[in-house]
Amino acid sequence: MQSGRxxxxxxxxxxxxxxxxxxxxxVVLEYRKVLCEAHKPIEHVYFPVAGVASLVNTMADGFAxxxxxIGNEGMVGLPIILNDRLGPTSVYIQVPGEGxxxxxxxxxxxxxxxxxxxxxxxHYAHAFFNQVAQSAxxxxxxxxxxxxxxWLLMTHDRVQSPRFILTHEFLAMMLGVxxxxxxxxxxxxxxxxxxxxxxxxxxxxxxKGLERHxxxxxxxxxxxxxRLLGEPLGAA
Numbered sequence: 436m437q438s439g440r441x442x443x444x445x446x447x448x449x450x451x452x453x454x455x456x457x458x459x460x461x462v463v464l465e466y467r468k469v470l471c472e473a474h475k476p477i478e479h480v481y482f483p484v485a486g487v488a489s490l491v492n493t494m495a496d497g498f499a500x501x502x503x504x505i506g507n508e509g510m511v512g513l514p515i516i517l518n519d520r521l522g523p524t525s526v527y528i529q530v531p532g533e534g535x536x537x538x539x540x541x542x543x544x545x546x547x548x549x550x551x552x553x554x555x556x557x558h559y560a561h562a563f564f565n566q567v568a569q570s571a572x573x574x575x576x577x578x579x580x581x582x583x584x585x586w587l588l589m590t591h592d593r594v595q596s597p598r599f600i601l602t603h604e605f606l607a608m609m610l611g612v613x614x615x616x617x618x619x620x621x622x623x624x625x626x627x628x629x630x631x632x633x634x635x636x637x638x639x640x641x642x643k644g645l646e647r648h649x650x651x652x653x654x655x656x657x658x659x660x661x662r663l664l665g666e667p668l669g670a671a
Contacts, residue, residue, distance in 0.1 A: 485506075486593070487504055489505075574610075584629070585652055
């Protein structure tokens with residue numbers, strides 16, 4: 436089991452983790468794999484160890500927009516923590532990776548038995564909702580290039596590799612814009628030599644440069660996660 440690579444599982448008390456351990460299943464998180472469907476019962480929760488999952492809200496006209504991202508700092512299936520069985524958004528994999536699958540019923544039972552586990556997971560829920568709120572404000576307040584830098588930094592954090600799959604479609608969904616706008620933003624970042632982008636593959640060339648060109652929202656969200664969950668994995 437790869438629990439040490441997921442921040443939430445690494446924060447759990449050993450006794451809490453042992454309650455879950457026999458029920459974990461290692462899964463490959465393939466591109467476009469559906470983890471949860473809107474308004475349908477959540478049968479499993481997922482703890483990613485690599486890759487990125489997107490919470491996607493689809494409008495009546497079919498336009499889809501990402502409202503939140505989840506990587507190795509968290510879990511998919513947040514309504515279970517909040518004592519619900521349904522979610523209003525779909526969740527599927529946008530950057531492939533791997534993770535741990537757990538029956539939702541097992542997590543519900545464990546939360547009923549362990550206050551310490553509930554504390555860890557509700558802190559995560561708080562941090563995640565803060566991320567969603569920050570993203571909503573960011574979409575209104577900041578330029579497309581700044582927001583693009585922010586999302587690239589967040590994705591880079593989650594995959595822990597300078598190169599990853601990132602399609603025009605996903606970037607458009609992340610940023611809430613049309614694909615033509617994404618093409619322009621990617622071209623601008625390539626011109627600044629911050630990234631290389633070709634055939635759906637992004638390579639981060641200048642991480643510090645992306646941080647300088649990003650809006651403050653990346654740092655704000657990161658501080659909130661660190662405040663509520665402790666230092667990120669790998670920190671001294």
